[in-house]
Amino acid sequence: xxxxxxxxxxxxxxxxxxxxxxxxxxxxxxxxxxxxxxxxxxxxxxxxxxxxxxxxxxxxxxxxxxxxxxxxxxxxxxxxxxxxxxxxxxxxxxxxxxxxxxxxxxxxxxx
Amino acid sequence: xxxxxxxxxxxxxxxxxxxxxxxxxxxxxxxxxxxxxxxxxxxxxxxxxxxxxxxxxxxxxxxxxxxxxxxxxxxxxxxxxxxxxxxxxxxxxxxxxxxxxxxxxxxxxxxxxxxxxxxxxxxxxxxxxxxxxxxxxxxxxxxxxxxxxxxxxxxxxxxxxxxxxxxxxxxxxxxxxxxxxxxxxxxxxxxxxxxxxxxxxxxxxxxxxxxxxxxxxxxxxxxxxxxxxxxxxxxxxxx
Numbered sequence: 001x002x003x004x005x006x007x008x009x010x011x012x013x014x015x016x017x018x019x020x021x022x023x024x025x026x027x028x029x030x031x032x033x034x035x036x037x038x039x040x041x042x043x044x045x046x047x048x049x050x051x052x053x054x055x056x057x058x059x060x061x062x063x064x065x066x067x068x069x070x071x072x073x074x075x076x077x078x079x080x081x082x083x084x085x086x087x088x089x090x091x092x093x094x095x096x097x098x099x100x101x102x103x104x105x106x107x108x109x110x111x
Numbered sequence: 112x113x114x115x116x117x118x119x120x121x122x123x124x125x126x127x128x129x130x131x132x133x134x135x136x137x138x139x140x141x142x143x144x145x146x147x148x149x150x151x152x153x154x155x156x157x158x159x160x161x162x163x164x165x166x167x168x169x170x171x172x173x174x175x176x177x178x179x180x181x182x183x184x185x186x187x188x189x190x191x192x193x194x195x196x197x198x199x200x201x202x203x204x205x206x207x208x209x210x211x212x213x214x215x216x217x218x219x220x221x222x223x224x225x226x227x228x229x230x231x232x233x234x235x236x237x238x239x240x241x242x243x244x245x246x247x248x249x250x251x252x253x254x255x256x257x258x259x260x261x262x263x264x265x266x267x268x269x270x271x272x273x274x275x276x277x278x279x280x281x282x283x284x285x286x287x288x289x290x291x292x293x294x295x296x297x298x299x300x301x302x303x304x305x306x307x308x309x310x311x312x313x314x315x316x317x318x319x320x321x322x323x324x325x326x327x328x329x330x331x332x333x334x335x336x337x338x339x340x341x342x343x344x345x346x347x348x349x350x
């Protein structure tokens with residue numbers, strides 16, 4: 001019921017919350033910039049990029065877009081279809097691997 | 112019968128978790144309870160836009176994974192020499208901070224909108240628009256620089272030809288979204304400034320009475336633009 005009352009007056013949260021999230025987004029962006037600045041390579045680089053990306057995206061969606069306070073049926077209606085994108089990514093990874101394999105075996109390298 | 116229906120609704124309002132989702136979708140009434148149609152439609156538009164950008168990023172991934180030619184190193188391509196020192200990705204980093212700041216001011220504008228503080232809301236929205244315009248300006252600078260260096264959708268001096276087409280397509284579409292966002296920010300900021308949402312003036316396009324939720328809906332779009340940039344920054348510039 002608390003959720004319903006919050007909606008009746010619109011989203012009301014203290015300004016401090018937004019400033020804190022803003023600061024965190026700055027810190028996380030700086031961190032992902034330093035991943036490149038210090039030329040981290042390999043698995044460490046990719047996992048750090050993905051970690052900072054997901055944290056930033058989560059903060060923006062949950063707090064700035066107020067998803068954390070939305071009704072669960074709206075949250076699911078928006079977030080569940082996005083899993084289709086992940087399936088698409090998986091399909092295209094397989095496809096790209098196969099294309100690369102064909103190119104190397106039939107056209108030689110460098111073409 | 113009416114009584115029965117009312118009790119059904121009352122119990123569904125109290126259920127939580129997955130049960131509340133099932134109750135909402137099976138209620139034979141509007142599924143997104145307590146969510147206005149404007150906000151629900153913006154979310155659904157943003158979901159469809161997510162798919163558009165996902166397709167761009169996935170095609171970029173496919174091109175980059177399947178090419179036998181080395182991919183140009185974005186860290187060097189987007190480096191700038193400032194005061195005699197070459198800094199990797201510096202412009203992109205500044206653009207990221209500008210866009211995040213605009214998201215911060217937008218979130219605060221939404222907050223002040225619900226507090227009926229017209230002045231602060233309008234000023235924060237104008238500040239958001241200014242930061243957005245700055246972002247587009249820096250992107251125009253970046254495009255100019257790369258085009259002068261010979262990057263074209265069909266080739267570039269450093270490696271795989273698909274680099275140019277992916278770059279122009281992804282950043283171009285994102286820049287268009289930012290530009291449209293700036294225009295809409297200015298329109299909504301003007302309405303707030305004039306007090307259209309307090310005086311219940313009718314809109315010039317839809318002839319409907321607005322309210323301060325428009326600021327939040329505008330904010331949803333703006334945060335989405337920032338959100339897309341988070342993914343572009345990670346996958347195109349850093350990867």
